[in-house]
Amino acid sequence: MQMSEMIGFIGLGNLGLPVASNLLNAGYALRVYNRTASKAEPLVAEGAQQVNRPTDAVTTGGIVVTLLWDDAALESIVSSPGFLGQLGPDGIHISMSTVMPETAKKLAAMHAQHGSAYVEAPIFGRPEAAVAKKLWIPYAGSQQAKKRVQPLLKAMGGQGIFDFGEEVGAATLVKLLGNFLLTSASYSLREALTISEKNGVNPKAVVNMLTQTLFPAPIYQSIGNMIAEKKEVNQSEIPLKDVGLLKKTAQQVESPTPISSLLHDLLRTDLE
Amino acid sequence: MQMSEMIGFIGLGNLGLPVASNLLNAGYALRVYNRTASKAEPLVAEGAQQVNRPTDAVTTGGIVVTLLWDDAALESIVSSPGFLGQLGPDGIHISMSTVMPETAKKLAAMHAQHGSAYVEAPIFGRPEAAVAKKLWIPYAGSQQAKKRVQPLLKAMGGQGIFDFGEEVGAATLVKLLGNFLLTSASYSLREALTISEKNGVNPKAVVNMLTQTLFPAPIYQSIGNMIAEKKEVNQSEIPLKDVGLLKKTAQQVESPTPISSLLHDLLRTDLE
Missing domain, CATH: 1.10.1040.10 (N-(1-d-carboxylethyl)-l-norvaline Dehydrogenase; domain 2)
Structure with a gap:
């Protein structure tokens, strides 16, 4: 694992904050974005770099994580100017929000058109469980992308990670x-x-x-x-x-x- | 424990049979009654004594167990001629059927009038669990009666017995x-x-x-x-x-x- 790999993290709600903090503590570098910018403060204090637009959290060919309230919020991030272009070929989007399976499928198809991978990995666990690293995470997506993503899910606090195959929608x-x-x-x-x-x-x-x-x-x-x-x-x-x-x-x-x-x-x- | 104590056992259904069999195996002597008499055959082969009327299963001052389908069946046993008189003072009725709490309360009051004790002890567990002695049993009734009854519940296959106090109705x-x-x-x-x-x-x-x-x-x-x-x-x-x-x-x-x-x-x- 490349410990200083730059990860994008979008969505710093009650669950997003401790999960992002776990990544920082595991040695990852983070570029974070949240609609209400002030929510990022504790992470910035821990060394995260705050950006002003979702797309600025994205590294071409890298990994970006989203953890948002609902389908609309997730779709608006993916549709924000330059997001998919910036993620580009070989980029991976780890989508952790709880949404409709059909939304996940639609977004996966949009990523595929840009050569990037959409891995769904919704989280079971409350914020306290994130702090205690006792999250359960079902995930689905391409085998290759999942392999690259797995150490991150563990670093986020996943005590158990369950593989639901390659077809996106199942884990959601x-x-x-x-x-x-x-x-x-x-x-x-x-x-x-x-x-x-x-x-x-x-x-x-x-x-x-x-x-x-x-x-x-x-x-x-x-x-x-x-x-x-x-x-x-x-x-x-x-x-x-x-x-x-x-x-x-x-x-x-x-x-x-x-x-x-x-x-x-x-x-x-x-x-x- | 008086290993050859005579226990009455009324109701030899899918759960009654293995529970009664556990008592026999633990060294108790059984007088068994079932409406469909042929159901008693396996227990008779194991040494139980079969009787033709519910009341004949009752020993004055002793313990009688019932495990019946519903409120009506239980009430009809208790109301059968001589049942409460025969149980008499110091007798205990361990009632294991699943009924209405109000039925349990009514029957408990009838027993009290005859000086006997009604202990409700309904069973959680399927017949296989009875065979494996993995039953869970909540019970309620007078402290003195519960004390006398507890070894029997264990012998029946109760791996866990939970005390719900003296007031009948709670365990039901x-x-x-x-x-x-x-x-x-x-x-x-x-x-x-x-x-x-x-x-x-x-x-x-x-x-x-x-x-x-x-x-x-x-x-x-x-x-x-x-x-x-x-x-x-x-x-x-x-x-x-x-x-x-x-x-x-x-x-x-x-x-x-x-x-x-x-x-x-x-x-x-x-x-x-």
Whole structure:
């Protein structure tokens, strides 16, 4: 690994910041861009070079990482003047945002036209997990590009990297499926523990048993404890967005969505 | 432990048989009753004594176990002539069926009137888990009765026994909540893997990643593999019954049931 390789990093949100910081700590040089420029400050203090236009973060033949809020933000970066031309032949775009598989496929085709590679590598993990280097990353794209990208994903904090083949769209779909299942588990547990409480049965005791037996999975533990301890369950807009994307993806192939549709409605109501 | 203690065992279904067999193997003497008498044959071959009426399985001051299909079956056993009188003071009824918490409470009160104890101890685990002695058992009832009952639950195959206090109803509710969460996880995974398949992404790869990362829980593993390998998912009537009981229990305390109501409808449709 060329430790001083210059990497472009676009999108310094809650997750982008710690992931970019992990790259700096692993010895990579970074050129960073964020729409709200002030967000880059902690990284600049750690030695990153801040640029004013997305395209300036791109090195011809190099690697650029994007980690953005949604399809529109990602498409606008890729379409920004000179982005694909600058990335040029042999450049690689590691796209880590959670978007529609069809968006990923469309962007992959646009990159191919310019001779560059689009590797999708969406991230499972909250910002704390990025700091702790405990991210799970499914990825897909050309074999050659994936090989070049893999050490970076590890340096970003990927404790587990899962190969979903060469066809872009698969890893993005897995991300949507995973977020749907997390939302389903979380809402089901909320429903269960509310029933428990209203029946005078201590939710803590219920969570304690279930997470030791049927559900030894982090989501049941964390949501269970939050509810049992009456902490506010974090009302992020991510589940609403991602369950919506999954529903849309499923409906395009006429796959039934009874549970994702219900969750989408519940999420919408909860955010109102 | 008095190894030759005579235990009554009523209900020799798919789960009752291996659980009763575990008791015999642990050195207990059994008097067994089942509505369809022929089901008792394997236990009789192992040394159990078969009786023709539920009450004949009951020893005054002793322990009788019931493991029946539903509330009606359980109530009819308890109401059968002489049952409570025969159990008498100091007798204990270990009730392992999955029923409504209100049924458990009502029966507990009837036992108290006769000076006997009702311990609810519903079982989490399939027949294979009973054979492997890997059952999870939540239980509730008087402290004294639970103390006497605990070695029996272990001998039945309980690898983990969870105390839900003295008030009957709590352990029965936990069983309903657990079965609801299992059903929710299973139907959500089915929905996810169908979407995956219709998008040309191999469900096996999806299950492989998810069960190694976000969902290292047996239900995701077993349902995931069944679906990924296109085996018929076992259409038992148990989830329909139990989600129905949970929904009814929740509605009695006006607790919302968006997910359990949907699952109840889906289960009904699947069994039609």
